[in-house]
Amino acid sequence: MKRKLLGIIDATTYHEDLDDLLTHRSLAALPYAGRYRIIDFVLSNMVNSGIRSVAIFPKMQYRSLMDHLGSGKNWDLNRKRDGLFFFPSPVVGSYPKGIGSFDLFAANMDYFYRSTQEYAIITNCYTILNMNFKPMLEWHMHANCDITEIHHQDGRSLEMYLIKTSLLMKLIETRFETGYSCMKDVVSDIHNDYTVCQYDYDGYAVKIDSIESYYSTSMNLLKPNVWQNLFNNDQPILTKVKDEPPAKYLKGSSVKNSMIANGCLISGAVENSIVSRGVKIGKGTVIKNCVIMQKCQIEDNCYLDSVILDKDVRVESGTHLTGTAGAPFVIRKGTRQGALMNS
Incomplete structure (x- = not known):
């Protein structure tokens, strides 16, 4: 066979x-x-x-x-x-x-x-x-x-x-x-x-x-x-292996019904979201219903709901981004998104 x-x-x-x-x-x-x-x-x-x-x-x-x-x-x-x-x-x-x-x-x-x-x-x-x-x-x-x-x-x-x-x-x-x-x-x-x-x-x-x-x-x-x-052990989904440390959850962080990949640093709250490798989520930040790709940095006191962040996006402190299930808010790869840009 x-x-x-x-x-x-x-x-x-x-x-x-x-x-x-x-x-x-x-x-x-x-x-x-x-x-x-x-x-x-x-x-x-x-x-x-x-x-x-x-x-x-x-x-x-x-x-x-x-x-x-x-x-x-x-x-x-x-x-x-x-x-x-x-x-x-x-x-x-x-x-x-x-x-x-x-x-x-x-x-x-x-x-x-x-x-x-x-x-x-x-x-x-x-x-x-x-x-x-x-x-x-x-x-x-x-x-x-x-x-x-x-x-x-x-x-x-x-x-x-x-x-x-x-x-x-x-x-x-x-x-x-x-x-x-x-x-x-x-x-x-x-x-x-x-x-x-x-x-x-x-x-x-x-x-x-x-x-x-x-x-x-x-x-x-x-x-x-x-x-x-x-995903099952009998027929595993294989991918490129990357050696990274486990995700780290700092004091005051909260994670509910989410997938958090290796190398992440979580200080804020994550709910119903998928977070890829090496992502940093700041203190006081709330992430809901989001897809966050590799190496994004979301600084303190941000609020993201129904958002897709492509790789290497930086979201500055105090930024609020909101989409919907039918029309998620998308930020392109490598973009810098700030609170002043939204005003």
């Missing part, structure tokens, strides 16, 4: 509704759940499914993604054979609005020619789920499917596809004759020559495609049933 599946992650997608959080990074590298990046979920799913060769196809702003993934060591993909492969797009311009651009794959055909895996799983980079692909592969083979598209049990397509590697290569090579530009084109064509099946996944699965979905799914992580569905 370990040699049967090839992993392919399409990391070219850019959602305009996430523009405030994607100025300096790709969607795949967007921080999530305090210590992870969004791509960690599908990548960990592949590794936990026995996949030992994974190709990632990014398009732009991929420096932070490359820094995060490195050699693939944290996912046990730094191997002499197979392992983690990174294929930045050589094409300037847009790709079809669908996962698995055949033009993108065609520019890296040598990878497919050298692959020995009989089947390939093609995924997007922005779906949060914890799924083992092995049962689906067995089901796909037993049902004699040519292509299997994964759907959630509520009917939503998860934009993930299982296909024989040889058929994928054929689709890539014949794309000009068939007019198929991506996997979505193939499965959407009711007149295609293939047996297209639908595999229903009944676990927790959400797409991050807007500020609202990013915020709401982040807040859902504070619900025990959601957390337990995504």
